[in-house]
Amino acid sequence: MNVDSLYQEIILDHYKHPHGSGLREPFEAEVHHVNPTCGDEVTLRVHLDGETVSDVSYAAEGCSISQASVSVLNDLIVGRSVDEGMAVLDSFTELMQGKGKVEPDEDVLEDGIAFAGVAQFPARVKCALLGWMAWKDAVSQALVTSSSSDPAITGDPT
Amino acid sequence: MNVDSLYQEIILDHYKHPHGSGLREPFEAEVHHVNPTCGDEVTLRVHLDGETVSDVSYAAEGCSISQASVSVLNDLIVGRSVDEGMAVLDSFTELMQGKGKVEPDEDVLEDGIAFAGVAQFPARVKCALLGWMAWKDAVSQALVTSSSSDPAITGDPT
Amino acid sequence: MTAVESSTTYDVARIREDFPILGRRLSGDLPLVYLDSANTSQKPQQVVDAIADHYAQHNANVARAMHQLGAEATAAFELGRDKVAAFIGAPSRDEVVYAKNASEALNLVARVLGDAGRIGPGDEVVITEMEHHSNIVPWQQVTQRTGATLRWFGVTDEGRLDLDDIDTLITERTKVVSLTWVSNMLGTINPLDVVIAKAHSVGALVVVDASQAVPQIPVDVAALGADFVVFTGHKLLGPTGIGVLWGRYDLLAELPPFLGGGEMIETVTMERSTYAAPPSRFEAGTPPIAQSVGLGAAIDYLSAIGMQNVAAHEQAITAYALGAMQEIDGLTVVGPKEAVMRGGAVSFTLDGIHPHDVSQLLDSRGVAVRAGHHCAKPAHLRFGVQSTTRASFYLYTTEQEIDVLVEALHHTKKYFGS
Amino acid sequence: MTAVESSTTYDVARIREDFPILGRRLSGDLPLVYLDSANTSQKPQQVVDAIADHYAQHNANVARAMHQLGAEATAAFELGRDKVAAFIGAPSRDEVVYAKNASEALNLVARVLGDAGRIGPGDEVVITEMEHHSNIVPWQQVTQRTGATLRWFGVTDEGRLDLDDIDTLITERTKVVSLTWVSNMLGTINPLDVVIAKAHSVGALVVVDASQAVPQIPVDVAALGADFVVFTGHKLLGPTGIGVLWGRYDLLAELPPFLGGGEMIETVTMERSTYAAPPSRFEAGTPPIAQSVGLGAAIDYLSAIGMQNVAAHEQAITAYALGAMQEIDGLTVVGPKEAVMRGGAVSFTLDGIHPHDVSQLLDSRGVAVRAGHHCAKPAHLRFGVQSTTRASFYLYTTEQEIDVLVEALHHTKKYFGS
């Protein structure tokens, strides 16, 4: 367990220069997730355009791993269909929970393969998954919203 | 720890032929004590005549030790003054809690010295003390009753 | 003949070697004959070592520590939970909540059902006359607090659950039915399927006290179909200080927390708190870390032998004991007299000799049994006795030990001249 | 110069030999530098052995067993209680109630005070902003349930209890004041005498969370004058699975039970139950038997060293650490910055580096610290931080270990380029 395998250059880059950070409109769902162990937090919004995830915006407060991971999520998910996004989520989750024994697929995960090292640090897996769990939650809520109302209407669903 | 030192002949005699058993009138106080561990029970009444304990009557359900001990109590206490009775109680309690290291005084405890062996069986000490604790409780209640009302009046203090 | 087959492969002498205490000599250099396993079981060396090794090499607090020791301790602690879940056939590890013992687990269920308003005025809770006090008092407390009514099944002369009244007992008013799987006093194994089906038909929840069941019979909570199942580590070759509540996840997820504090929260401000998902929601404070490791080792030990084999041995030794003991003049077994739908606890009376005195005399021969009400006063009252003596058996009990018991009972009779 | 004298006789190298885990090598063959004792303490071999020996040679259930093993186990279990009582200066052993941890003990007090009607509509409970979640959530729960109001002391910029408001906070409406003796996050030692005097002057009860105090300072509950004092075994060299509630006997004797079940009863019928005297009344089910034995061994260990000496060492090592750490650029101690009225937990931030990342880098050097909110979210909020890194020390901590910490912090800064 070498700490350098955890703090890959790519991760530190995303941490210092997060992609797509900030909360934007429009959005169909906003969620707030907390890692109860350490207090890391993320507020995350999803904007769907039909089947397409046209935006994932967020405000995150947390460690390098949790912040870099939501930045990579933004890269990987925006512009994809919900189904494709879910497939990426599955593959990222599988990597994280694989205890270092799962070989990441660069075609699917792109920069996300840098998180392979995190899987060897069980306490950090939750950090890496925080944003992804928030996205999963937000998407399910957005799908409910968009199926029960005019998908074009957006707003603050408090 | 020889079981014969617990089951002295004297104890088995008192167990088989308890002295003063049965509930009698008059009495100033009646108490019901239970050994929560095993369920042994005693109902015990005290009748005071001025300073003198003129009767201790009881109905006991329990093991040989608890039954023999209340029978010995009846022998030792009835006819004594409350203060003398309390002194005997103290000396019996001291013997029971002495872990086998206290030398019993036959002048004070008479047949009670047969309980010296019980002190080596911690689980049985509570059995031996059940009736004595009940008596202590009953006497304190009787003293309250007799000091707050005509000492000649007796009845059922339920 | 599988029974014979399994008894030839079941090597009790080999098993006993794992239990250091079974080699103990008592006062008078007598060998220990431990027949008090329904009270608490003995521990194999494997469990003792797992606990010692944890403290000596891997100790740290769990969940909240990010360092290597913390990761080791967390993994070891949660592995214990995985083992418990697998052992009882729980659909998910998140359905396994740790408590300090079975009593706390039962109180937890009773308290949160009350707090959640699932037990209220006019509602009824149904228990049985053969329950352990830990499955009586919490229901008395919650029904008193909420204005509900406590009702109970009676027990037949044979020591079986009296199901005659089931249709008048379990009605639309019934919100909870809580009963033991195996009685710790009578030994009776209850027909849970009948009770669970009836309770569910009226929409009541079923709590099963499996404290005496999990140690001696294979348990599959998913197949059982109850809503909550409770048991305790120390009767299962495990350490003191740990109990288990298994609950259906959807129910646990709906219920409010029990104790408040560290580890059970999602977020805390001075004004208000939100709570974590199960099982954390019900586990306030530092959990039983080393105890989970020890319980896991106990489960590994039992699983290696096979719970089917443990159950077969328990059955065989109980049949042997019931036969031998009932040949003694003046000895009356309180509870089912044959080893049918019956666990390995045999309570009895001996004419004219108080149970304390019986157990004391047995102890003088090295035979450890329990005397008293066994935390089941109502069941004793039902049979008109204040207390009984109880011999109880486990995977390490031998027929020779039963023979020593019987011999010691004869000696007891002689000693007290009856 | 008594300080120098006691530090010459205090042989930390000798003490470390008793803790097998301190010889652990971590990943990369690095020696363990354990600076997470406020989270949980390590265990000396003496404690590990006492527990193992209990299970292997003396295991039985307590109170209810009459056989020799039962007598041994009961004596060992109750001896643990005697040791706890003596260690904290309890006037009577019957004032020592065992819980599973400090959190349960705090919940116990909050629940029974609520159930007893001692906290009701219009009443107020006062806590502080520096409490551990386990001394916040139970009071939120009980005030919500009973219609009472929760109020709290603030914390000054220096991390001290803000006593300015004491006269408006603690009033005739106040029924309970519950506060920590030593903060697990800030390290602050609170002026309990002032708070207790004020609370008692208005007739309020005082609950002291001594979870961080009993391990590091000599405690005399009789001299302290609080009504309840709570602490936990695992921070005191003892096992997990045991906590202690000390309570004034007259109060305990008045209060209703908490959990219902075996061992806490006087008598049980199906209709109703009566309850045993304290401490049994509050200890339902099989108690933490082996844990009491282990805690007793821990107390023996600490007493042999002398709590005065343990406290002096804690003071000295904390002063050394505060000095060395605060020389690091960008490091800010959250809490009192000098070792005055202060325990051995030092929480800090490092500019631009998240505490998780700090603790991860320290771990890569073998240094075990805690990162996060330390179950004290409100205290973090007070200082405008979401989390901190905390190094905490105990009787086995050396100056060399602090030096390794400081060196590792410099490395961390370099690693993250700040």
Ligand SMILES: Cc1ncc(COP(=O)(O)O)c(C=O)c1O
């Ligand atoms: C001040 C304080 N109170 C309460 C607790 C809770 O102790 P436990 O987790 O053993 O219940 C802790 C430790 O976590 C603490 O530091």
Ligand SMILES: Cc1ncc(COP(=O)(O)O)c(C=O)c1O
């Ligand atoms: C049937 C039954 N239920 C509950 C309990 C309580 O278990 P514990 O004392 O571990 O809480 C016991 C054992 O004492 C039992 O036999």
